[in-house]
Structure formats: C-alpha cells, structure tokens
Amino acid sequence: MRVAVTAQGTTLESAVDQRFGRCRYFIVFDTNTGAAEAHDNTINLNAAQGAGIQTASNISQAGAEAVVTGHVGPNAFRALSAAGIGVYTGVSGRVSEALSALADGRLTPAESADSEAHGGF
Numbered sequence: 001m002r003v004a005v006t007a008q009g010t011t012l013e014s015a016v017d018q019r020f021g022r023c024r025y026f027i028v029f030d031t032n033t034g035a036a037e038a039h040d041n042t043i044n045l046n047a048a049q050g051a052g053i054q055t056a057s058n059i060s061q062a063g064a065e066a067v068v069t070g071h072v073g074p075n076a077f078r079a080l081s082a083a084g085i086g087v088y089t090g091v092s093g094r095v096s097e098a099l100s101a102l103a104d105g106r107l108t109p110a111e112s113a114d115s116e117a118h119g120g121f
Contacts, residue, residue: 001031003102004064004085005095010038012096018070021052027095028062031103037062052076060085068098074113089114 006023007014017023022045029036039062044051052072056079059067066086080087088107091098101107 001066002028002062002064003031003066003068003099004028004059004062005091005098006067006069007038007095012036012094012099014095016068016070016091016093016095016098018092020067020069020072021055021076022047023055023069026055026059026062026067028059028064029095029099031099050075053079056080056083056085066102068102068107071115072110072113073115077110077113 004026006017006020007025007027008017010025023041025038025041027036027038041055044055052075056076060083064085066088067080068088068091070091072087072089077087087110088102089110
C-alpha cells in the first residue's frame, strides 16, 4: 500500500506536519517495497484558497491509498474520500513513527474532518 504522510521535511525522520493542505511536504511510502519519495507541497503554503483540495489531488496523483496527518479540513476530507483514500488524523511525532503506528494498527480511520474550513489545514 502507498501511504502519504504530511511532513515538515523530506525524510522519514522529519516531523509530521499538522497541516494537511498547507503541509510543507508529503512523503509517499510504499509498504510493500519500503521505498519513500518526498513531494514538495510549498506551492500550497500560501494559497488563498483550495490548498486542501489541491493537496488531495496531488496525493491522489502520487498513487496514495491512505493519508496520515495531524488535521484535515472538510473540503480536503471530501476530496480524499471521493478518491477512495483513507484518512488518519491526530498523528504527531516523526513520519517513521506514524508509519509504524499505521502498520501496527494503532491508528483509526477518520470518519470526518477534524478542523474547520479555511483553518490552514
């Protein structure tokens, strides 16, 4: 499975970025091969609107089947859900720790957004 984790840096030891739409990077990790690829998302850092939807589109295009992040807004959550991408929120720590928590079944899929629209998430 390909999992996208919002990140403040480009490695698995980077901190999980608490913002979804305005995350600095997202790292796509392939649980089958162990390959990781960082994607720059800085174009959405200062977007006036639509950052969450655009980031969701970018993650979908990267082939992710799940997203692990701190918080996600309603528009991004709907876009991810429509693309069939599972969402896991409330995650902090390092990207590697978040991936381990997902693999160990310690994360629960979100049923809805956990932040307000236009909140930077």
